[in-house]
Amino acid sequence: MAIHNVTFLHPSTFILIGIPGLEAAHVWISIPFCIIYLLSLLGNCLLLVIIKTEPSLHQPMYLFLAMLEITDLVVSTTTLPKILTIFWFNNKSININACLTQIFFIHSFSTMESGFFLAMAFDRYVAICNPLRHAAILTNRVIAKIGLGVVVRGAVLLSPHPFLLKWLPYCRTNVIAHTYCEFMALAKLACADTSSRRAYSLTVAFLTGGVDFVLIVMSYILILCTVFKLPSKAARLKSLGTCSSHVCVILVSYTPAFFSFLTHRFGHSMAPHIHIIIANIYVLVPPMMNPIIYGVMTKKIQERVLRVVYTKGSPVFP
Structure with a gap:
């Protein structure tokens, strides 16, 4: 009996059920999911x-x-392969260590993503508000330090997440109503007080993604103030054009992220399948859209892509 209770309280595996209420449509849902993932791989690797x-x-x-x-x-590779095994092969079990590893990678790299958005906003701020010192301020050494700082911040602040969940007693169930392992989804299964763990997760989210977003908004307010002081309309449009792709990427990434974050914590009346779909959009759509946005809206990348196409297809495009 004691051994059975220990196994039940600390299960070695969890069950991911996919999208609750839409199990019959999993095979059909997997088609756009797979296409999105392949486009993400192709677009990001090409970029x-x-x-x-x-x-x-x-x-x-x-x-x-x-x-x-x-x-x-x-982020997309951490989630999508397991999602497809659920949809295609009904392989719903996931080892607890694999589940906790997935949680770490999803949350830490999402935090890093937010940090890189802020770094890109800082680059636009310096380029527009202090263009003469842009090269002197953002040297390769400084860029490397910023990148390392973003990675270390995400890894250090999110590394406690798996340990906060590891030894919780899961006496309710080991079934996760989700397509992938997520901190709050797992915390809700525990039959112990998780308020301190949730508070830590919430604090980290606000101190990273929340603060990053506020700083990004502030940087763009300063950018707009500088742009509207430019003497000509052409100069204003040119300056704003250098920021357009970055703004579009931020909107594509932050919108589903905020929806997923808020519905997981406060949207208790929302239908479960709606929340799960939003959560999947958050991890799947931005990785696909980011290279498309930059490819369409950035002239230098466009020219390089066209050069590759024309070189490889020279008999067709003389």
């Missing part, structure tokens, strides 16, 4: 290769973009 091989793109904005694309690849 990374272009940034690496094109010397004119070895600038702070694009170096931070490369770091962002790597985090996007990690």
Whole structure:
């Protein structure tokens, strides 16, 4: 009996049920999920290769973009393969250590993503508000330090998450009503007081993503103040054009992130499948959209992509 209770309180595996209420449609739902993931892999890898091989793109904005694309690849690759095994093969079990590892990677790399958005906003602020000192301020050494700082912040602040969940007693159930392991989803299964753990998670979220977002907004307020002081309309439009892709990427990434965060903690009356779908949009859609946005709205990346296409397809495009 004692052994049975220990096993029940500290299960070695959890069960991910996918999207509750839509189990019959899992195979159909897997089709857009798989397409989105393949487009994410293709787009992000292509963008990374272009940034690496094109010397004119070895600038702070694009170096931070490369770091962002790597985090996007990690987040989507951490979640999607397991989601597809649930949808295609009904393989719903996941080892507790794999579950906790997934939680760490999702939350830490999402935090890093937020940090890289802030770094890109800082780059735009310096480029527009202090253009003469842009190269002197954002040297390669400074860029490397900022990138390392973002990575260390995400890893250190989120590393306690798996340990906060590891030894909780899960006497209610080991079934997770989700497609992947998530901190709050797991904390809700525990039959112990998790208020301090939830408070830590909430505090970290506000001190990283929340503070980053506030600083990004402040940087763009300063940018707009500077832009509207420019003498000509053409100069104003040119300056704003350099920020358009970054703003679009922030909206695409932060909107589902905030919805997922708020519904997980406060949207108790929302239908479970709606919340799960939003959570999946958060980890799947931004990694697909980011390279598309930058490819469409950034002239230098466009030119490099077209150069590759024209080179490989020279018999077709003389």
